[in-house]
Amino acid sequence: MPSIPPWLWKTIATLTTISVTLLGLLFVTFMIGRVMPIDPVLAVIGERATQAQYNDTFIALGLDRPLLVQFWIYVRDALHGDFGQSIRTGQDVSSDIARVFPATFELATLGTIFGVVIGVPLGVLAAVRRGTWIDQVARFVGLIGYSMPIFWLGLVGLLVFYGILGWVSGPGRVGIFYQGIVEPITGMLLVDSLLRGEWDVFKSAFSHIILPASLLGYFSLAYISRMTRSFMLEQMNSEYIITARVKGLSEWQVVWGHAFRNIRIQLITVIALAYANLLEGSVLTEIIFAWPGIGQYITTSLLANDMNAVLGGTIVIGSIFVGINIFSDLLYRFFDPRAK
Amino acid sequence: MSDTQNLREWLLSDQPSSRRHAVLSSWYIGWLRFRSNTLAMVGLGVLIFLILAAIFAPLLATDDPFAQDLGQRLLRPGTDGHIFGTDGLGRDIYSRILYGARISLYIVLLVMMVAPLLGLIVGTVAGYAGGWIDIILMRITDIFLAFPRLILALAFVAALGAGIENAVLAISLTAWPPYARIARAETLTIRNSDYIHAIWLQGAGPLRIVTRHIWPLCISSLVVRVTLDMAGIILTAAGLGFLGLGAQPPSPEWGAMISDGRAYILDSWWVATIPGLAIFSISLAFNLLGDGLRDVLDPKDSGS
Numbered sequence: 001m002p003s004i005p006p007w008l009w010k011t012i013a014t015l016t017t018i019s020v021t022l023l024g025l026l027f028v029t030f031m032i033g034r035v036m037p038i039d040p041v042l043a044v045i046g047e048r049a050t051q052a053q054y055n056d057t058f059i060a061l062g063l064d065r066p067l068l069v070q071f072w073i074y075v076r077d078a079l080h081g082d083f084g085q086s087i088r089t090g091q092d093v094s095s096d097i098a099r100v101f102p103a104t105f106e107l108a109t110l111g112t113i114f115g116v117v118i119g120v121p122l123g124v125l126a127a128v129r130r131g132t133w134i135d136q137v138a139r140f141v142g143l144i145g146y147s148m149p150i151f152w153l154g155l156v157g158l159l160v161f162y163g164i165l166g167w168v169s170g171p172g173r174v175g176i177f178y179q180g181i182v183e184p185i186t187g188m189l190l191v192d193s194l195l196r197g198e199w200d201v202f203k204s205a206f207s208h209i210i211l212p213a214s215l216l217g218y219f220s221l222a223y224i225s226r227m228t229r230s231f232m233l234e235q236m237n238s239e240y241i242i243t244a245r246v247k248g249l250s251e252w253q254v255v256w257g258h259a260f261r262n263i264r265i266q267l268i269t270v271i272a273l274a275y276a277n278l279l280e281g282s283v284l285t286e287i288i289f290a291w292p293g294i295g296q297y298i299t300t301s302l303l304a305n306d307m308n309a310v311l312g313g314t315i316v317i318g319s320i321f322v323g324i325n326i327f328s329d330l331l332y333r334f335f336d337p338r339a340k
Numbered sequence: 341m342s343d344t345q346n347l348r349e350w351l352l353s354d355q356p357s358s359r360r361h362a363v364l365s366s367w368y369i370g371w372l373r374f375r376s377n378t379l380a381m382v383g384l385g386v387l388i389f390l391i392l393a394a395i396f397a398p399l400l401a402t403d404d405p406f407a408q409d410l411g412q413r414l415l416r417p418g419t420d421g422h423i424f425g426t427d428g429l430g431r432d433i434y435s436r437i438l439y440g441a442r443i444s445l446y447i448v449l450l451v452m453m454v455a456p457l458l459g460l461i462v463g464t465v466a467g468y469a470g471g472w473i474d475i476i477l478m479r480i481t482d483i484f485l486a487f488p489r490l491i492l493a494l495a496f497v498a499a500l501g502a503g504i505e506n507a508v509l510a511i512s513l514t515a516w517p518p519y520a521r522i523a524r525a526e527t528l529t530i531r532n533s534d535y536i537h538a539i540w541l542q543g544a545g546p547l548r549i550v551t552r553h554i555w556p557l558c559i560s561s562l563v564v565r566v567t568l569d570m571a572g573i574i575l576t577a578a579g580l581g582f583l584g585l586g587a588q589p590p591s592p593e594w595g596a597m598i599s600d601g602r603a604y605i606l607d608s609w610w611v612a613t614i615p616g617l618a619i620f621s622i623s624l625a626f627n628l629l630g631d632g633l634r635d636v637l638d639p640k641d642s643g644s
Contacts, residue, residue: 017482024483028492032499147624149575151582152598152616155605159613163606280488284579288602298491299583302498314495322486 018326023075025318029311030074034067083312088304093312097294101316102187103173104286104293107213108278110190114217115224115278116271122221123228127236128255138225145222150215150281154288157211168211171290175204212289219281220274227270228263235259265335272328276321370636380632386625394441403432405439405592414608425610427600433610436592437618443593444622447508447577448570454512456566459519460558464550466520467527478524485517490576497585504593507586511576515569519562526558560637568630571623578619594619 049057062070077083083093126138162170169175174189178201182192190209193202235241236259244254283295290296294313301309352369356362374380393400402421409430417425417433424433466477489511496510530536531554539553580586581595589596594615601612 020479021483021486024480025487028483028487029495032495143624143627147571147575147620147627149578149582149595149598149616149619149623151579151595152612152619155598155602155612156616159605159609276488280490283490283494284582287583298494302494303584307498310495310498314491317488317491318486321488325486 014326014330018322021322021326022319025315025322026075026078027071029314029318030071033307033311078315083315084308086301086306086309086312088301088306088309093309096297096309097312097316099187100292100294100297102184103189103291104279104282104295106188106190107209107216107285107291107293108275108282110209110213111216111278111282112220112271112275114214115220115274118217119221119224120228120267123225124232124255124260126225126229127232128251130233130236135229138229142222142226145219150219151284151288153218154212154215154285157215158288161211169204169207171288173205173208173292174201175208178204208289212285212291216278216281216285220278223274223277224267224270228267231263231266232259235262265332269328269332272324272331276324279317279320374632374636377632377635379628380635383625383628383630383632386621387629390441390622390625391445393438394445397435397438397442401432401435401438403435405431405436406590407431414604414611416608417610417614424614425608427597427611428604428608433597433614436597437594437615440592440594440597440615440618441622443504443587443591444574444577444619447504447511448574450505450508451512451515451573451577452566452570454508455515456519456562458512459516459521460523460555460562462516463520463523463525464527464554464558467524468531468546468550468554474524477520481517481520484514485521487514489514489572490579493576493580494583494585497580502585502588504587504591507577507580510580511573515573518565518569522561522565523558526561527554530554530557564630564634564637567626567633570626570630574619574623574626 058064062073065073081094083097085091086093086096089096122134122138122141126135129135158170161167178198182189182196182198182201185192185195189205190202193199193205236255241254241259244258249257282291282293283299285291286293286295287299294317298310298313298317301307301313350361351365353361353365356365402423409426411430412420412422412426413428413430415422415426415430417423419425422432422434424437427433427436462477462481466474466481492514493507493510496513497506500506500509527550536549536553539549544553577586578593578595578598581593582599584596584599587593587596589600597615598612598619601608601610601615604611
């Protein structure tokens with residue numbers, strides 16, 4: 001019998017990790033759904049139903065079966081993308097999420113782009129010019145980013161840039177006159193309005209998204225620049241950098257051609273994690289900016305005691321989070337020979 | 341003068357005469373290193389200030405933090421003796437901030453008691469027992485580590501009901517995994533050292549070895565990590581308060597106060613801005629303190 005090749009072994013191990021983690025996520029949400037003080041039957045039929053109706057629904061919801069069987073059904077439904085119906089909107093939770101998710105995706109993506117475009121060069125500069133003013137600036141930016149409540153910064157941003165200066169538009173995704181003009185293609189308004197050639201809608205959408213996106217971008221900038229700096233410092237202190245300098249390479253070549261090349265993989269991991277964090281961080285930002293994304297969906301459902309919607313949203317964000325985590329881990333192992 | 345000089349010399353002596361002497365002098369040397377870090381001292385100062393403010397809130401407050409006075413609503417900071425102005429119900433913001441410090445520190449203390457202990461138990465048991473127990477416990481830890489913290493806390497609070505204690509429980513349930521990892525890593529390095537074998541040969545059981553001989557060595561790296569995490573925990577707690585899932589009104593929790601001020605942000609900026617500054621100062625203080633402690637207690641990963 002031929003022995004199992006190592007790559008196959010690794011693939012099996014990774015797939016097991018993914019499925020165990022996702023199963024764990026489902027188990028946690030399942031348990032949360034079970035311990036909550038709201039009676040799931042009453043949530044469906046209302047408080048005035050008769051005992052007979054109560055019993056029927058109790059059985060229809062499968063609550064009379066053993067917990068393990070219920071969990072099995074729950075997992076099976078979730079794998080089919082069925083998270084039940086939302087009591088608040090009266091629609092399937094999965095179709096609700098599919099509707100609101102692009103807004104969050106758009107916001108988090110733009111935020112991450114800001115974070116990368118500013119954070120990476122800032123981190124590199126801070127490491128190369130260690131101890132100078134630019135290093136202090138980078139440190140200060142990071143420290144503020146780690147200590148500031150994001151929802152508060154959002155409010156202050158609205159006050160300053162919308163209320164006082166009037167540079168950007170206020171809460172919401174697009175101006176009231178432009179709502180519903182663009183037929184969704186991807187669900188991302190910036191992309192859709194460009195594809196449809198609706199230039200005015202694009203301008204309005206852009207002036208709405210710029211503030212929340214730069215806000216989220218600031219938080220990922222804080223993280224990305226800090227990590228970039230420490231990765232770069234490690235490289236800049238290595239001996240091959242001295243060799244490169246002795247060879248007479250320009251400082252630009254040394255920094256970007258040698259040191260930066262070696263941190264690319266680590267950096268992609270960090271950016272992936274920052275992105276996952278932004279998807280989560282957008283919950284509070286969406287509330288402040290009345291942004292119709294998944295964060296707002298979860299919170300509104302939560303306040304309406306709509307547990308199916310809350311748990312469905314939790315599973316979706318959780319799975320993306322898990323997926324990005326594992327993806328960055330794999331990427332790291334694949335590209336970095338030392339990790340093998 | 342010569343007394344303090346003697347004390348200093350005694351503390352810095354390189355030949356300690358007793359165990360207590362050695363312990364005190366190592367604390368003193370740590371303190372000297374910590375003291376040279378200006379930013380960390382600033383963090384410590386802010387934190388002590390906030391603790392004092394919380395303790396003496398009844399003496400320092402100028403008004404009852406719950407007393408409404410609709411005739412005095414939305415006064416600008418500085419008017420009529422309201423240093424930070426009044427909120428939408430005419431309550432004095434300065435007094436509410438002071439009482440809010442109590443709530444924030446209460447949350448910090450509760451999380452500090454629950455999450456690191458949970459992580460310590462899971463991590464040391466996994467590291468010491470090894471084998472299947474290790475694999476299972478660490479798998480569970482990884483699962484929790486892979487969860488988005490705020491979202492999971494939201495779901496927990498949704499199930500348990502809103503309130504400070506439930507918010508703390510939810511935060512602790514999402515905050516322990518990193519501590520478990522640290523504790524396990526420390527345990528693995530200590531487990532096979534000679535002194536553990538020696539204690540084992542003297543007949544100490546696993547419980548005694550773990551709690552008496554492994555835990556104390558995990559404490560310093562945990563303290564650093566907990567302090568650095570505290571900022572994030574405060575922000576999460578404030579976020580839950582802001583969403584209306586943490587402390588309930590009329591409690592003067594800072595996150596909830598920001599939420600109250602949201603309605604008036606364009607006309608009366610101070611209502612939301614001042615509690616935000618309070619949250620910012622406490623989490624900044626914890627970040628600065630954590631950086632300083634890391635340099636003293638855990639020099640191997642200091643982020644220079």
